[in-house]
Amino acid sequence: MNFFADAVAWLFDPTNYVGSNAIGIRVLEHLGFTLLTLVFASVIAIPLGFFIGHTGRGRGLAVGTAGAFRSIPTLGLLTLVALSVGIGLTAPYAALTVLAIPPILAGAYTGFEAIDRATIDAARAVGMSEGQIVRKVELPLSLPLLMGGLRSATLQIVATATLAAYVADIGLGRFLFTGLKNLDYAQMLGGSILVILLALLLEGIFTVLQKLVVPRGVAAGRPTDIWAGFTKLAR
């Protein structure tokens, strides 16, 4: 029995592209779920990260909280939230938002912290207000690292979003759970391959984006490893 050949056959079986469980629909659901979770996490983590990066305040607390968030088992959290709010989309959105916050937060504030203090000091000294410093100096110069954080978060969400199907009828995880229940390994592996392809696609998009947001005039070779600063601080 060749699982892989079966999976490929499943992927190319036209009957899998019709109905409410069509591959196309599941892919779009998965993608939509990933992007919306990314938005939720960003809305929380980016302003917080900018605040910490700009003021230098609350960094210890943020590092601690983000570290704790990182160590929460997502499946456990998902189950816990689902038990309290019930079956549906709320639980997976909440659980995966928690998962996505630490890398975005780290990207946002390490992006600010990596900027030469003298540049910011000069901007202030010539008469930029704090808001102008954030918008016109810190934000553009920190985009590459922020984008690195978003990329890292996106890959985690897209992989872990399969768990959403555990408590809701959504995404590529459906193929995994259905396949598992019916011992349909072709469907399971086919679903996994789709998750991997989606992750690779997003990774490719972010690679391009990350290059595009490096401001012209800023020397290439800036640090892009968002965890470097994070783990150093957490120690």
Next chain:
Amino acid sequence: MIEFHSVTKRFPDGTVAVDGFSLVLPSRKTTVLVGTSGSGKTTLLRMINRMVDPTSGSIEIDGADIGTLEPVKLRRGIGYVMQNSGLLPHRKVIDNVATVPMLSGIPKKRARTEALQLLDTVGLDRSLANRYPSQLSGGQQQRVGVARGLAVNPNILLMDEPFGAVDPIVRAELQQELLRLQRELGKTVVFVTHDIDEAFLLGDQVVILRTGGLIAQVGSPAEILANPADDFVATFVGADRGKRVLHLESHSDGDVLVDADGRLAGVLAGGTSPSAAAGAKAAPEEKAAPEVKAGPFAGSGAPAQGGDPR
């Protein structure tokens, strides 16, 4: 006119950077704050644009206490130039220069036109306008920094070791350029340096500082050279000059001036007789000595010292 009234700055960690500093900085003149590293020069400078607020005492600009002014507004009216230019790395040269005028509401087009003119003013080719700071040499970046400092046409220009990080030849060029600019523009310049030669070259008024922002001496370069207030000033003024203490050596080919390191420094204009030179420049008891040691101020460009300076 900028006035410091008993200004003290104590940082949160307890460091007293400036202690009871009082001084009047006259308008349209260059005042140079000079002292060793850590003597409080930068702190003093940054109190003028409220980048640092004094712990006690007050600072007035043209009679107005700046403690009552809004810092951002105050800073937009004061030019600021620092070491390593502090330019925004993601903006082109022209946009760096036009940044503050545009923040102050000047339309983009006009701000850019004026920025181009400022590049002329500081001696930069207009073809550099569309480069990024990282594409310029250190000296060019400092010129852009000066252009940016001048962009809002401020009355006051604060300069914190602006030429400290460029090589000696470019530094000399930039110093001459600043002297020229100052002749043309007549700003109230406050200039910080640890280089006493630079201080004497640029300053109308020179303030020699000791650690803790204490004034060791204030005066024109000539006054300070002629009458150093104490040993500290004499040493400070002399330390850098030691290498230029000159003496006369007789050679078979004639008399030449030699510096303390034994390097040839030149010949005396006019008379070449050792005793004539000695009479003009050195203490009488050294007159007969074949090797004539000039006073510590020789070669400094200061007025000749008639008798014993101290």
